[in-house]
Amino acid sequence: YPKAFIYDLDGVITDTAEFHFLAWQKIAQKLDISIDRQFNEQLKGIGRMDSLELILKLDPSLSELSNEEKENLANRKNELYLELVETIDSSNVLPGIEELLAANKEQGLKIALGSASKNALYVLDRLGLTHYFDYIVDASQVSKGKPDPETFTAAADALGIEYPACIGIEDSAAGVAAINAANMFSVGVGDAAQLSDADYLVEATSQLDFEEIVERYRH
Numbered sequence: 001y002p003k004a005f006i007y008d009l010d011g012v013i014t015d016t017a018e019f020h021f022l023a024w025q026k027i028a029q030k031l032d033i034s035i036d037r038q039f040n041e042q043l044k045g046i047g048r049m050d051s052l053e054l055i056l057k058l059d060p061s062l063s064e065l066s067n068e069e070k071e072n073l074a075n076r077k078n079e080l081y082l083e084l085v086e087t088i089d090s091s092n093v094l095p096g097i098e099e100l101l102a103a104n105k106e107q108g109l110k111i112a113l114g115s116a117s118k119n120a121l122y123v124l125d126r127l128g129l130t131h132y133f134d135y136i137v138d139a140s141q142v143s144k145g146k147p148d149p150e151t152f153t154a155a156a157d158a159l160g161i162e163y164p165a166c167i168g169i170e171d172s173a174a175g176v177a178a179i180n181a182a183n184m185f186s187v188g189v190g191d192a193a194q195l196s197d198a199d200y201l202v203e204a205t206s207q208l209d210f211e212e213i214v215e216r217y218r219h
């Protein structure tokens with residue numbers, strides 16, 4: 001039987017993945033680069049600076065940007081992102097998530113967050129969900145981001161739970177790869193085109209059912 005659920009934040013608990021995209025799109029526009037939702041799939045789960053580097057690679061003439069200019073762009077992106085995040089509250093928790101958290105608690109399972117975001121604590125707080133979490137891993141605690149397993153193993157280590165007894169939930173290809181590399185059971189939320197490596201895949205959070213996930217985990 002599983003002992004812990006480790007949740008990704010952006011794109012699983014709330015739809016801030018869309019806000020990250022909208023903020024990056026504005027930054028890209030200023031640089032005369034266009035990015036679409038398909039390109040954005042690569043940015044999901046990837047840290048702020050690494051995301052910027054992926055965008056800059058689209059235009060070889062930008063390879064000469066100084067570190068200071070990159071810092072400025074990343075800071076500006078975060079300001080745009082925070083303007084959007086300031087509008088969220090508990091009504092922005094994605095369908096099925098609070099029910100799943102409640103089921104975890106009822107069954108005595110541990111709950112952790114495994115996010116690549118530096119804004120994770122703030123976002124979780126705005127959503128009113130902080131009290132569910134036994135442990136929170138955000139960008140400040142890991143040296144190697146997703147797809148490295150560290151985000152997820154750090155959470156399991158802090159909880160004192162062996163990796164195979166953990167179930168990770170992710171909306172990004174990098175995140176599913178991280179969960180698999182941690183030797184945990186991976187639940188993907190989204191499109192099979194990106195998330196085919198997930199041990200169990202659902203299209204949307206509304207399809208996340210505690211009993212069903214445990215059933216898949218056990219077989």
Ligand code: B16
Pocket residue numbers: 008009010011017020043044045046047048051078114115116117118119120139172
């Ligand atoms: P920040 P997650 C990730 O969060 C996002 O998926 C990714 O798009 C973002 O670039 C990254 O956090 C860093 O976020 O700029 O707020 O530090 O999906 O791992 O919860």
Ligand code: MG
Pocket residue numbers: 008009010011012017044045170171172175
């Ligand atoms: Mg995510």
